[in-house]
Amino acid sequence: MLRSVQTSDTTSALTAPDEWLFNQVQRGHTEAFDAIVNRYRDRLFNCIIRLVRQTECAEDLVQETFLRVYRSRNEYQATTHFSTWIYTIALNLARSELRKRKRRRFFSINTDPDDDQGERPELSDPAGGPDDQLHHSELGRSIQRAIGQLPIKYRTVIVLRDIEELSYEQISEVLQCPTGTIKSRVNRARLKLQEKLRYWQDDRGFPLSRA
């Protein structure tokens, strides 16, 4: 039988810190894990789909993230933020998936030589087509494509900093890099993104701020 959190704890589960909730999971109160899942499911999905750009793949990675978090629950120590830990697991999975795709593209005879950094959404999911949510507007599609064309390390910091709005210190913990490295990497990533968007802006003739 599954053990449940005490009634008094259930009400506080909505506002409790992540670390307290996960401590309950470590003690065997598995219902606290539902609260964590509800708290992080959409956040992780939004982060991962910006990297992998396929809905089904992103959902699989989110599921795998939660499974790994649960299986290694006893390895987590409260000295680090829970959010940092779970983002680390999710990003490792996403980057591993991207590296696999890169290898597949390298060995594939259908490789497009012009697209050396990121995959095109039209080619990435031939069965179901690109996700409709990503195409909410022409500008949004262009921004997403520009992000997707960045190298993985720049794409990751753009997603973490500008979409997930993590601090530089949190990003350095997630990616296990010095904070100074993350700062310069974010700067370079934004310059590259800005360069890619500049072409789009010149073609369309209206500023990005109208997004």
Add this chain to the structure above:
Amino acid sequence: MQCRDFEPFFSQYIDGELERNQFESIRFHLSGCPRCHLILEEMQQAVNAVQGLPRLAPRPEFAEALRQRLHQEITQDLYQRPEWTRWAEGLTEFWRAGLQRSPQIAVAFILVVAVGVGMFIFQSGPPAGRVNETLNTQRPAPSFGQTLTVSAREERAQAERSGSASRPLSRLALSSPARQDRRAPQPERAEFAAPPDSAALFLASTPPDPHWVLPQASGDGVASARGSIVDGRRETMHYLLPTIPSRPRFSRVAF
């Protein structure tokens, strides 16, 4: 300072992560440098555009599918599958992946494992040299399929003569299950059995001239030892010797 000295700090300037003096220094530079001002403005627009992207949510059915999968995992975990099943799954997965990628490597791996296991099995017997030497020089050759009985007195005398160079049989008897629990009342008479390795060790350490009596048939390749303890001392010891000398495990015990 030149423009390229300020450019690495544009991102932190936008995020408000700079120290006061650095911030003022860049702002002063921007007021007089239209090029850097344009770059910074474009970067700010790009950041705003990315931050303005709508948050994407998974499909509605994903939440239920995820809940069921996690519930399955938690239930499975609570029932605590044995550890060996995970190892078996891992090996199965490894084997499957190996077959998909390179069958030759998988077959080579299995061969290496088989050879390793075989070497471990065949080298786990008693040291060959000492057994052969002791038996060949001190013991008259019995025929296979015999049961031998040795008196405890002879064995103790041999143990005193040989010191601790070889393990006397009395220790085997004392370490038998009948003698392990010292808190239990000692029976006046108890039967015990020793494993085959103990039999081989005894054959290497007992004195010559044992009373070879009562030849009996025994199972193929099976060696066992049985004895009895009377008043805390082992009185007799019966050894059932292997009948097939070419058996690998006992081929080292050459008579």
